[in-house]
Amino acid sequence: MKSQITTKWLGEMRFESTNPSGHNLYIDAGEENGGKGEGYRPKALMLSALAGCSGLDVASLIKKMKLKVDNFKIDIDANLTEEHPKYYDKVVMHFHFYGSDLNESKLQKAVDLSIEKYCGVMEMFRQFSELSIESHFHNN
Secondary structure (H helix, E strand, C coil): CCCCCCEEECCCCCEEECCCCCCCEEECCCHHHCCCCCCECHHHHHHHHHHHHHHHHHHHHHHHCCCCCCEEEEEEEEEECCCCCCCEEEEEEEEEEEECCCCHHHHHHHHHHHHHHHCHHHHHHHCCCEEEEEEEEEEC
16 A cells, blocks of 8 residues: 655745645744744654554554543653754653543553554654553543
8 A cells, every 4th residue: 555645845944745634734843943833843743643643543442442531642752862863762652541440451452452563653663763651540
């Protein structure tokens, strides 16, 4: 299956990028790098893709397993190397689940299935980064 996007320069440091979903996004550098901060930063966008990919897996599994979850979020802490080309060499994902009746073992299974089997972005990150995954359960 092929994917194609088109990323068009809008002048200065700003770009517009198409997406197969039909929703375009803007990419821009920060002011410290000659941009105006009017878009996503490319490296941070990679972290959002990682969280989004795994989050979609977990959300789908929550539905399939009929689990009760009021809310969940994924926080990512990533370390950027000092030397160019700079990349994320260490990434820690924190899955936070909120609810009054959380089934922790099944939620952990959903996270494990995403990180071990389903999330393709996670597999891409494994090629260049040391990944750590932590689950946190917040019972109301």
